Amino acid sequence: MVRFKVPRQSGTVAYDDRVLGRIERRYDDIEDFVIVRSNGKPLYLLCNVVDDIRDRISHVIRGQDHMSNTTRQVLLYEALGAPVPVFVHMPLTLDLQKRKISKRSHGEIVAVQFYRDHGFIPWALCNFLILLGWNPGTDQEIFSREELIEAFTLERIGKVNSVFNYRKDDPKFFTDPKAISINAHYLHTMPIEEIGQLVKQDFQAQGLWDDAYDHDRRDWYLSTLDLIRGRFHTIKDFATMGRAYFADDYTIEQKPLKKNILKHPDLRTWLPMLAQRFAALDPFDKQSAETAARALAEELGIKPGIIINGMRTVLTGQLAGPGMFDILVALGRDRVIDRLKNIDGLYTMSEA
RNA sequence: GGCCCCAUCGUCUAGUGGUUAGGACGUCGGCCUCUCACGCCGGUAACACCGGUUCGAACCCGGUUGGGGUCACCA
Incomplete structure (x- = not known):
């Protein structure tokens, strides 16, 4: 075992930190500190210095x-006759308990994999960090990335721990x-093609992917993602909250079920009526569907919102979403009609 | 405990002697609307404390308190 013999003299060993001074x-x-183990292997403190000298780290x-390693390493640099590099010490990031x-001690929450698995866009995490x-x-x-490289300077690194x-356990704020x-910002503004790539990876893992999304249905796929991304926060939301657009096994949320469906038992007949009218439309598009829906509401003497929000709940399972008539077009007439006709299940399920 | 670092809204932060102490996220309220975890508008909220220096301190100095880091034949 080898120790480094620290000069027993008065005075100090010093270095100029670009952030701390x-x-x-x-x-x-x-x-005196150990630099080589008794088995002959060097410790990190020494390896680090030797490697950095070899690599001419500036x-x-x-x-x-x-x-506290730094002062000891400065001693090593001096002993080895090598120039001392510029040192910069960044503030630490602590948890709520300031640890x-x-x-x-913190597990997955500090692992980058956790963020990938929770639908983070890689660069968004860098941008936050x-x-x-x-x-x-x-x-x-x-x-x-380019803007950051351009803007970054060591001088603007702070001294204060964050x-x-x-x-x-808060599903809405599972992380900072x-x-x-910031992730939501990127999700809303990145080119939709790039979002499409990220969603594709998740859909493949979820069994929601259809190869047609890369070919015949590519336009539909991308425009649908674009339609619904506005209120999503992570890539994961497409497979969960946006599931109704890509599969039939989506869940109907309790809140909208109570508020928009069960509260209005007559929808049990009204929505199938609406389905019939949709079936008769030519063409079936945003304008014609809206006209038909509002006409039906007027004939029934009810507020359009009852029909519209009932539809939203049945068709998407969600309380909130894009404009209802955009949703109809995205889903396509067949699926809309199919789902509107099968509304009975929602009532019987809650009756049972 | 020794040594080192740090101290502005709940959180991330701007601020280098004279500012209504600014922004972002969160939160709260309002608007919009067929809906809102979209968008827009507005509110809430901070200079740890005590002494100096100064005509004047968030900014400079000292102390106190508080927080963090580190004290391995780990990295």
């Missing part, structure tokens, strides 16, 4: 948890709300 530490406060940028976050401990000095928060603000909102 000059850092000094008295020789007296540094104990800047060492790492977390503040390495600060350093780590894989060991860069804002933890750094800012451009302007109000800009959304950066393309808190990763996530609420465990700001991360979700």
Whole structure:
């Protein structure tokens, strides 16, 4: 075993941190430290320095948890007669309890895989992360990769630890709300073709993918994603909240079921009536469908919203969504009619 | 405990001696609408404390308190 003999002298060992300024530490406060194990293998502290000298590393940028290593490593650089690189210590990111976050103690929430599995767009996560401990000095928060490379400077790295603000067990905020909102921003604004690629991967995993989406039905696929993405937050939402557009096994949410269906028992006859009128339309499009739906409501002496929201619930299972008549076109006449006719099940299910 | 770092809304942050202390996310309220976890508008909310320096401190200095990191033959 080999220890590094720290000079027993007065004075300090120092380096100029580009973020924290000059850092000094008295020789007296540094104990002799092990650099080679008794089995002959070197420790990280030494390897790190040797590798960086070999690779001619000019800047060492790492977390503040390495600060006490740095003074010892400066000693190593000097002992090896090598130039000391520029050191930059980044603030740490802590959890709500102000603990350093780590894989060991925080598990999946700090693993990038978790974000991929929860429908995050890769760059959106990077964009969120860069804002933890750094800012451009302007109000800009959304950066393309190129913009970020252009805007980034070491000088604007902060000194203050940040808190990763996530609420465990809250389905709406399963991770930091700001991360979700940045992801949603990208989801809403990225070219739809790129979104289509990401959704494809998830759909394939979910068994929702149809190869026609890459060929004959590509336009329909992309325009439908574009129609519904506006109120989604992650790629996962397409297979869950948007499921009704791509499969028939979607679930009817309880809230809209009660509010828009069970509250109006007459829909049991009204919606099949509507289905008949849709069947007779020529052509079946956004305008003709809306005219037909509103005409029916007027004849029945009810507010259009009753028909429309009833339809939304039956057709999508959701309380909220795009404009109803856009939905009809996206679903296509056959599926619309089919689902409107089969409304009985919703009532019998709740009666039982 | 020793040593080191840090301290502005709930969270991410702007701010480098004179600002109505700004923005974003969240939250709350309103508007829009066939619906809202869309969009728009508005509100809420912060300079840890105590001393200095100064005509004047969020900004400079000192102390206090608080928080974090690190003290392995781990990386």
